[in-house]
Amino acid sequence: MADDGFTLDDRLPADHVTTTLHADVREGLGRAPRSLSPKWFYDERGSDLFERITRLPEYYLTRAEQEILVRRAPEIAALTRATTLIELGSGSSRKTRLLLDALTAAGTLRRYAPLDVSVPALEAAGAAIHRDYPGLAVSATVADFESELVLPEDPGPRLLAFLGSTVGNFDEPQRHAFFRSLSRALSGDDVLLLGADLVKEPEVLVRAYDDAAGVTAEFNRNVLRVLNRELGADFDPDRFDHVALWNPEFERVEMRLRSRATQTVKIPDLDLTLELAAGEDLRTELSCKFRRDALTAELERGGLTVRRWWTDPAGRFALLLAVPT
Incomplete structure (x- = not known):
C-alpha cells in the first residue's frame, strides 16, 4: 500500500x-x-480499555514517561541526529509526537517507520502522522518483532524507540534474546531509546x-x-x-x-x-520492574551499551539511550 x-x-x-x-x-x-x-x-475493545487505563490516577507509567520526553526530547534529538525514527508498536501517541517534534525541529528527521503486527493500527497511525507532518515520509511495516526483528533499510542514523516499558512483558531469557536481536539489527550509528518502569513500593x-x-x-x-x-x-x-x-x-x-x-x-x-x-x-x-545497574548489565550482555539514563522527577520511570557495543 x-x-x-x-x-x-x-x-x-x-x-x-x-x-x-x-x-x-x-x-x-x-x-x-x-x-x-x-x-x-x-483487540479493538482491549485497545480502547488500555487507553482508559493510561488516564487512570493509579497508572503513573504513561505520565512519567511523557514527563521525561517533554524535558529530554530536544536533547535526544541533538544526541542522535536521527534521520529515521523507527518505533516498535504503532505510534500515534502523544509520546511519539514529542520525539517527532524534536527531531523535525532539529532538522534531521526524514522518515518515520513504525512496526506492528496490526494492519489497522499502522494504517491509522501512519495516516495521522502523514497528515500532521506533511514533509515526513512514513514507512510502516507489518511485522512481528517478537519472533523476528527485521528493521526497515532506512537511511541512518536511525533512532529505534521501544517505549511504555513494554520490555517488562518479557522475562529475563526473552529480554536477553530480544536485546541480542537488537544489537545485531542496529548499525554503528544507530541508537536505541528504551522505556523502563523502575522498582518502587x-x-x-x-x-x-x-x-x-x-x-x-x-x-x-x-x-x-x-x-x-x-x-x-x-x-x-x-x-x-x-x-x-x-x-x-x-x-x-x-x-x-x-x-x-x-x-x-x-x-x-x-x-x-x-x-x-x-x-x-x-x-x-x-x-x-527494573533497577539501573541490573538493566544496564542485561543490556551489556545483550550487546548494547547505555550512554544516557534519565528519570522523571519522582524517579518512577527511566528512559535510556543505548548503542551497539
Whole structure:
C-alpha cells in the first residue's frame, strides 16, 4: 500500500495471527501453570480499555514517561541526529509526537517507520502522522518483532524507540534474546531509546494494575472474550477474578485471572478442554520492574551499551539511550 509519502509493507503471511494465536494458547493453557501472552489483550475493545487505563490516577507509567520526553526530547534529538525514527508498536501517541517534534525541529528527521503486527493500527497511525507532518515520509511495516526483528533499510542514523516499558512483558531469557536481536539489527550509528518502569513500593505498583474503578480488571477479562470469538471457546469471564500481585523474587507485577470455582472450559478450534480448579490462575501478563545497574548489565550482555539514563522527577520511570557495543 502506498499513498504519496505513506507506504505500508506487510511482511507477515496471511495466516500469521491465527497460527500464532493457536500456538500460544495451546502451549500456554495446555499445561500448568497456565499462562497467556499479553499480546492478545489488544483487540479493538482491549485497545480502547488500555487507553482508559493510561488516564487512570493509579497508572503513573504513561505520565512519567511523557514527563521525561517533554524535558529530554530536544536533547535526544541533538544526541542522535536521527534521520529515521523507527518505533516498535504503532505510534500515534502523544509520546511519539514529542520525539517527532524534536527531531523535525532539529532538522534531521526524514522518515518515520513504525512496526506492528496490526494492519489497522499502522494504517491509522501512519495516516495521522502523514497528515500532521506533511514533509515526513512514513514507512510502516507489518511485522512481528517478537519472533523476528527485521528493521526497515532506512537511511541512518536511525533512532529505534521501544517505549511504555513494554520490555517488562518479557522475562529475563526473552529480554536477553530480544536485546541480542537488537544489537545485531542496529548499525554503528544507530541508537536505541528504551522505556523502563523502575522498582518502587509494591503497593504503588499493584495499584497501577488493579485500579479502584475496575478498568484493568475488565481489560484483563477481555482476553477471554478474544479467545471465545477467535477460537470458539466458552469462557465465562464473570467466573474469573482479576488478580494483580507483586512477585518479590523476580521483581515483577503479575496479572492473573483466577477461577472462582471448579469449571470446564472447551476450546473447540484447538480440540482442547481445560479442567480448572477453584482458585487456579491463568497468568495473563508479566510486568517486570527494573533497577539501573541490573538493566544496564542485561543490556551489556545483550550487546548494547547505555550512554544516557534519565528519570522523571519522582524517579518512577527511566528512559535510556543505548548503542551497539
